[in-house]
Amino acid sequence: MLETDAVVPTALEPNTPPPSFFRRGGWLLLALPLWVLLYAVIQRASELIAFDWLGLMPKSHLGEAVAFFFYDAPKVLLLLTLVVFIVTFIQSFVSPTRVRDALSKRREGVGNAMAALFGILTPFCSCSAVPLFIGFLRAGVPLGVTFSFLVAAPMINEVALGMLFAMFGWKIALLYAGTGVSIAFLSGLVLGRMNMERHLEGWVQDALKAPSLGEVEEERMTLPLRIELAIQGVKEIVGKVWPYILAGICIGALIHGYVPESFMASLLGKHSWYSVPLAVLVGVPLYSNAAGVMPIVEALLGKGAALGSTLAFMMSVIGLSLPETVILRKVMRPRLIAACVGVVALGIMLVGYLFNAIL
C-alpha cells in the first residue's frame, strides 16, 4: 500500500515538461523579435552590400543579380524557418496511421477527396512511399484512393504552400492547393477505374494477403513534445535544403539580372501554346526541394512568365520527380508507373492551360 501511495506523484511526471523545454521556450520568445528585426533590414542590407560595398551599379545586370541574391537568400531562409516550424507543429496532429484509418472505410469519390486533402498536410518522405502504399492497401483503402493520396502528398508540399503564402499571398497559395487537390482527386479516380491491381508487382500482391504480425501503437503527444518536434523539424529541414535554396537563388538571380522580359514572355508567356508542356518537360527531370523552387518561381513571375506556366513548372518539379518514380517502381509494374506519371502530367498541363486562359 505504501508503495502505491509513493507512486502517485511520480505518475504525474510525464505531463510536466522537462526542464529543457523552459530553456527552449525562452529561446523561442527571443527568436521571434530577432526574426522580425532581421526580416525588416534585409532589403536595405542587400542594396548596401551590392551597390555600396561591392560598388556595383544599380540597374546593371550584375548589380541587380547580386542584389537579388543577397536579398533573397536571407529572406527565403528566414521564411522557411518560420514556415517549417508552424507546419511541423501542425503535422504532429496528423499521422499516416490516422489517415489510413480514416480512409479505410471510404468509398471512391469521397475517399479520393479526403485522401487528396489529407495529402496536403501529411509529412511525406519518398522512402516511406512503399510501406505507406502497401499499408494503405492492406487496410482496405481502394487503389484509386491510395493514388489520390500518393499524388497529393508530394505534389501539394506543405512547406511550398506556406512559402507561397508568405511570398506571393493567399490567392496564389490557394490556387496551388486547390489545383493540386483537384489533380490528385481526379487522377486517383481515373486510375481507380482502370483496374490496375494486376499491375502491382507479384511480391506486393503476396504482401497484401499475408497475415498481420502486429500493429503500431500511436505515440502519445504532449504540447512540449510537439514543440520539440517542430524545433527538430526546423533543424533537419533547413539543415538539409539550404544548398537547394542557394542553387535556386543563383538561378533566380541570373534570371532576374540577365533574362530580358520579352524573351520570358515569348517562352513562358500566356500566348504561346508550347509554354505549358515546355514548363512540365523542363520541370520533371529537375529534382529540387520545394523551398529551392521558390526563388526561381519568384524570378520567373517577376519577368512576366504566365502564372499557369509557372505553376505547371513548380508542380512538375515538386510533384513528378524521377527519384520517387524509381522508388515506386519497386511495387508497380511499368504499365502502372507510366499510367500514374501520364495522368499526373496531363493534370498539371490542364491546370497550366486553364490558368493561362482565365487569368
Place this chain on the structure above:
Amino acid sequence: MLIEVFGPGCAKCQVLEKHAHQAVEQSGGNHQVVKVADYAAMAARGILSTPALALDGHIKFQGKVASSDEILALLKG
C-alpha cells in the same frame, strides 16, 4: 533485448541504426541490433512510415529518427 531498425536504406534509416548502436554501447547491456530492409516484413508489422524501431518485437515509433538518448531510455525501460 532485440532492437529492430526498419528502413529501406535511406539516409534517415542509417542515422537511426547508428543511434541504436550508440545507445547499446552506452547502456553497456547485452542488446542486439538488427536491420530490417524487407518491405513485406514492414507491411506485416503495420509500419507505414520509415524509419521505425521495435524493441523485443514491439514497434516503439515510426517515421522518426530517435536520438540515442531516447533509445537508451527505452532500453532502460
